[in-house]
Amino acid sequence: MKSIGDSGEELARAYLFKKGYRILEQNYKVSFGEIDIIAEKSNCICFVEVKSRKSNKYGTPEEAITRYKQKKIVKVAQLYIKQKRIKDKYFRFDVIVVVFNNYLLKEIKHITNVFFE
Amino acid sequence: MIAKLYSASLLGVDAFLVEVEVDVAKGLPSFNIVGLPDTAVQESRERVRAALKNAEFQFPIQRITVNLAPADVKKEGPVFDLPIAIGILIANEELPETCNDDNIIIGELSLNGRIRPVSGVLSIALLARAKGIANIILPQENAREAAIVEGINIYPASNLRQVVRFLNKEISIPSFYVNKEELMSNKDEYPVDFSDVKGQQQAKRALEVAAAGGHNALMIGPPGCGKTMLAKRIPTILPSLTLEESVEITRLYSISNLVDKKEPIMTSRPFRSPHHTISDIGLIGGGTVPKPGEISLAHHGVLFLDEFPEFGRSTLESLRQPLENGSVTISRALRSVNYLSNFMLVAAANPCPCGYYGDSEKQCTCTSYQIQRYRSKISGPLLDRIDIQIEVPRLNYKELIDRKNNGEISSDIRIRVEQARKIQMSRFRDRNIYNNAQMNRKDIQKHCQLSKEAWNLLTKAMERLKLSARAYDKILKLARTIADLELKEEIQTAHIAEAIQYRSLDREYLF
Numbered sequence: 174m175k176s177i178g179d180s181g182e183e184l185a186r187a188y189l190f191k192k193g194y195r196i197l198e199q200n201y202k203v204s205f206g207e208i209d210i211i212a213e214k215s216n217c218i219c220f221v222e223v224k225s226r227k228s229n230k231y232g233t234p235e236e237a238i239t240r241y242k243q244k245k246i247v248k249v250a251q252l253y254i255k256q257k258r259i260k261d262k263y264f265r266f267d268v269i270v271v272v273f274n275n276y277l278l279k280e281i282k283h284i285t286n287v288f289f290e
Numbered sequence: 291m292i293a294k295l296y297s298a299s300l301l302g303v304d305a306f307l308v309e310v311e312v313d314v315a316k317g318l319p320s321f322n323i324v325g326l327p328d329t330a331v332q333e334s335r336e337r338v339r340a341a342l343k344n345a346e347f348q349f350p351i352q353r354i355t356v357n358l359a360p361a362d363v364k365k366e367g368p369v370f371d372l373p374i375a376i377g378i379l380i381a382n383e384e385l386p387e388t389c390n391d392d393n394i395i396i397g398e399l400s401l402n403g404r405i406r407p408v409s410g411v412l413s414i415a416l417l418a419r420a421k422g423i424a425n426i427i428l429p430q431e432n433a434r435e436a437a438i439v440e441g442i443n444i445y446p447a448s449n450l451r452q453v454v455r456f457l458n459k460e461i462s463i464p465s466f467y468v469n470k471e472e473l474m475s476n477k478d479e480y481p482v483d484f485s486d487v488k489g490q491q492q493a494k495r496a497l498e499v500a501a502a503g504g505h506n507a508l509m510i511g512p513p514g515c516g517k518t519m520l521a522k523r524i525p526t527i528l529p530s531l532t533l534e535e536s537v538e539i540t541r542l543y544s545i546s547n548l549v550d551k552k553e554p555i556m557t558s559r560p561f562r563s564p565h566h567t568i569s570d571i572g573l574i575g576g577g578t579v580p581k582p583g584e585i586s587l588a589h590h591g592v593l594f595l596d597e598f599p600e601f602g603r604s605t606l607e608s609l610r611q612p613l614e615n616g617s618v619t620i621s622r623a624l625r626s627v628n629y630l631s632n633f634m635l636v637a638a639a640n641p642c643p644c645g646y647y648g649d650s651e652k653q654c655t656c657t658s659y660q661i662q663r664y665r666s667k668i669s670g671p672l673l674d675r676i677d678i679q680i681e682v683p684r685l686n687y688k689e690l691i692d693r694k695n696n697g698e699i700s701s702d703i704r705i706r707v708e709q710a711r712k713i714q715m716s717r718f719r720d721r722n723i724y725n726n727a728q729m730n731r732k733d734i735q736k737h738c739q740l741s742k743e744a745w746n747l748l749t750k751a752m753e754r755l756k757l758s759a760r761a762y763d764k765i766l767k768l769a770r771t772i773a774d775l776e777l778k779e780e781i782q783t784a785h786i787a788e789a790i791q792y793r794s795l796d797r798e799y800l801f
Contacts, residue, residue, distance in 0.1 A: 217351075250318065264318050265351050286351050289320050 181271035182209055188269065188281055193206065194219070204251075206245040210269075211222045217263040220250045225271040234270045235284065239287025275278055293380035294425065295390040297426045297772040298414040299365045300578065302627025303541050305410060305417040307394075309359040311371060312377030317353035323374075325358030327365050334371045337399045337402050342375055345403035345450045345723065350382045364624065368455050369408045372397035372427075375450060376457070381706030385457055393425045394418050395453075396432075403450040407431035409547045411738040412540050412554075415439040422498035427453060435544060437468040438537060442485045457509060471556060473531055479527045480558060484703060485696040489689035494520070497636075497794055498703050501527050502710035504725030506613070506635040508598065511682030512652070513645045517638035520682070521594040524636060525559040526700035528592075529708045535590045536629055539778040542582050560591035562633075566600040574608050580620040580627045585612050585616040588633035596638040599667040606672055609635070612676045626759045635676065637731055639668075649684055677727060677764050679794040688801065731763065 186196055194212040201208045210221040222242075224234035246266065254264070266289075272281040293312045298305045319337050342349045356374055360366050373395040379385045396414060398406040407429045417434035418426050425443045428436060433446035444466040447453045455461045471707055484494060493509065498518060500507040509517045531539070539556040544547050564584045566571065575583030595601060612618040616632035641647040642661040647654040656664075659759075673679075714725050717737060723729065729737065740748065752762065768789035769781045778785070 249319065254318070261316060263316055263351060266319070286319065 177225045177227055177273060178223075181273075182223045183237065184225045184271055184278060185221065185269040185283060186210060188283065189221070192283075198253075201249065201253060203249055206249040208229045208246060208249050208253070213262075217265055218254075218259065219270055220246060220253075221264045221267045222246055223269045223271065225273065227273050227276075229272065235282075238268060238287075246253055247288075291381045291383060292632040293377040293387065294594070295373050295377055295380070296368055297396055298394055298417055299363075299367070299369065299415060300410045300545055301625065303361065303413060303545055303582075303629060305413040306363070307417065308365060308370070309357075310373040310377055311357040311359065312332060312374065312381045313349050313355045313357075314378065314381040315353045315355075316503050319353065320636065321350045321354045321356075323356045323358070325356075325361045325365065326363065327358060327370075328367075330368050331358070331365050331370055334368055334399075335372060337371050337401060338375045338378065340401040341371070341403045341450055342378065342570065344401060345454075347450075347454075348382060348386065350378065352382075354378060359700040362430045367642065368398035368406075369396040371399035371412075372405060372450070375399060376453065379454060379722060381653055385454060390457065392423060393427055394423050395427045397427070397447070399427045399450065404563075405447055405449055405453070406430045407551075410541075410545045411435045412438065412537065412544045415444070416537075416541075417610075418442050423573060426705060427456070431551060432554070434468055435540065435549065437466045437557055438473070438540070439469065439773065445514050449562045468555075470533060474531070474536065474557060478706070479483060480523075480700070481555045482523050483526060484523045484698060487516055487523065488692065490516055490520065490682060491697060493680055493682045494697060494703075496678055497524055498527060498707060499705075499768065499771055499775065499788075500524075500608065500634070500636070500678050502775050503677075503767070504521075504634060504727040505677035506637075506727070507678040507680065508637045508639065508673075508676045509680055509682045510639050510641050511800075512649045512684050513640060515682050515684050516681050518594075521563075521592070521638060522561060523597070523700065524592045524594075524634070527561050527707050528634075528701040529704065529711050531557060531559060531590065538645055539590055542586050542629065546582050546587065548587070552558050554615060557692075560588055562588040562591065563593065563594040563596060566595070566597045568601070568605060570602070570605050570608050573605055574612065575620050575629055576622070578624065580625070580629075581621055582629045583618075583631075585609070585618065585631040585633055586629040586789070587725075589630050591633060593633045593635050595635070595637045598639040599664055600668075603669075606667075607669060610671055610675065641681075648681070651684060664691065673795060674760060678792045679767055680792060681794055706775055710771065713774045713777070726767050726771065726774070729767055729770075734763055734766050738770050739779075740769075740786070741783065742782045744781055744786045746792075747783050748786050751786075757792075757793070761793055764792060768792055 189212050194214045196210040196212050202210055208220050209223040212219050224237055226234045265286050268287050270285045272280040291314055295309050295310050297308045299308050339349055376395060380387055396408055398408050400406050412435050416439055419439055419441050426436060426776045427445045430446040430448040433444055437444045445463045446466050456463050511517055536556055543556055562584050573583050575581060577587055592644040612631045617630045618627055642654055642656045643664050644655045646652040743746050769785040772785040773781045
């Protein structure tokens with residue numbers, strides 16, 4: 174059986190695709206971290222962190238993204254930009270929150286431009 | 291895209307021009323401020339971001355770098371919020387690049403885009419005039435303060451949107467104007483008057499002389515005899531403030547964040563009365579970023595030190611240099627600043643710890659050692675700078691309930707004081723002093739011509755009372771002021787006699 178996290182990510186990708194984003198990478202992994210989804214739309218590359226929860230019982234998913242996690246995502250993003258030699262694009266950090274209720278999708282929320290370098 | 295505009299920051303009482311450069315570039319989104327910003331400036335990032343968003347502007351998701359030049363001077367305070375926000379909009383091409391050629395922009399932003407007042411605006415307005423910058427865009431609440439400076443346009447704004455529309459030439463803001471004659475004429479409204487004080491004619495006269503010649507004064511008397519009451523009324527008999535004096539005082543109050551919101555321009559003379567537990571720095575000024583102390587806040591006014599001997603020894607001694615120079619230089623590791631502090635010192639003291647030494651009704655309970663110790667707190671060099679020392683005796687019951695005889699009202703006394711000051715101004719035209727108290731030995735020899743009888747009296751007094759050379763000079767200075775009050779060129783016997791009266795401590799009658 175797939176974990177909540179995996180199905181959340183799948184839903185998030187479908188969501189972005191529907192919104193007209195082009196998915197560049199999924200689960201872009203390096204030694205010191207991972208970015209769930211990297212997508213592009215109108216010259217802007219979005220680094221997306223997906224957070225899924227079975228319920229809001231233990232706090233909302235967006236609360237779970239700490240300063241430390243943010244820093245890690247920024248580092249991975251910098252590496253990605255360097256590796257792919259990306260120039261002349263805008264960059265953005267997004268969060269997609271997926272909340273389930275009884276293994277059924279309850280809510281999907283896209284928060285754009287959430288944090289800064 | 292890069293934007294450049296002008297703002298200003300404070301260094302002591304003076305402002306200096308700060309160039310605010312904003313660069314918006316592609317890259318990982320970030321927002322950095324460089325150029326030695328302090329914490330308030332660093333935090334301006336959050337205010338600018340929220341204000342732009344809430345005023346419904348685009349905050350660019352790009353790499354934003356703000357540079358405050360000159361980069362080697364520390365910048366303080368939140369005045370840069372508004373220029374940074376405008377700079378971002380220009381760099382983001384929401385505003386034309388040419389809109390800020392001749393402006394200084396200052397203002398703190400609140401999160402909803404409102405512009406909040408800042409301190410030190412008058413100094414910034416003076417800077418604009420000195421640098422030939424025509425316009426200042428500033429917070430609404432600060433407009434009155436800046437408008438006293440002539441020759442620049444003051445554009446007050448209350449929110450970010452308004453500034454943007456103004457720079458886009460969508461709306462026009464009328465340049466703020468203050469009628470200076472009206473401003474300077476509705477001054478002199480003091481809630482107190484000399485006629486409030488019953489009796490004490492001698493003390494009132496002494497304070498009139500002190501006000502006329504710019505002499506410092508020490509009042510000695512038992513508790514409850516009216517020393518504090520008298521001191522509070524001294525500003526009411528001092529000459530009216532000139533516009534220049536008013537500007538000097540307002541600048542000091544503005545950088546200390548002490549101006550009145552409704553009427554930021556100081557139109558009456560300050561009266562400062564710090565408690566005797568004040569620290570040296572509180573009195574003289576100081577701190578890592580040196581701020582003006584009480585002596586500077588009393589500039590062109592009265593510094594009243596009640597319970598004079600209770601002040602800390604080092605605190606009192608630190609008064610010596612400012613009393614002499616009329617200004618104080620405060621040096622700290624980071625910077626050294628000069629604050630004007632041309633004040634009139636009025637001190638009050640009890641004659642002894644219990645307060646009743648020499649009193650007509652009550653017995654003093656102090657030992658002679660106690661009294662000696664109490665008085666030794668005020669050092670000779672400090673006393674040297676206090677020309678007038680008077681005893682303020684207990685008020686008897688009859689005087690207290692007398693409803694008719696209230697004495698003169700302040701405005702009458704002030705007319706005489708102003709006349710005497712005018713004479714002094716013309717006397718010291720080509721010297722760098724303003725009043726008799728500042729005369730040196732040479733000036734005294736030149737300007738204090740005594741009549742023959744007066745000379746005889748002074749000689750006699752010197753011998754009989756064993757007066758020192760120091761006391762001799764002081765008596766001549768005081769006699770000069772008393773003669774000026776009576777519009778006399780030559781010092782007469784009566785003037786000398788009165789002057790000798792005001793040297794209680796030299797007469798060794800009390801101290």
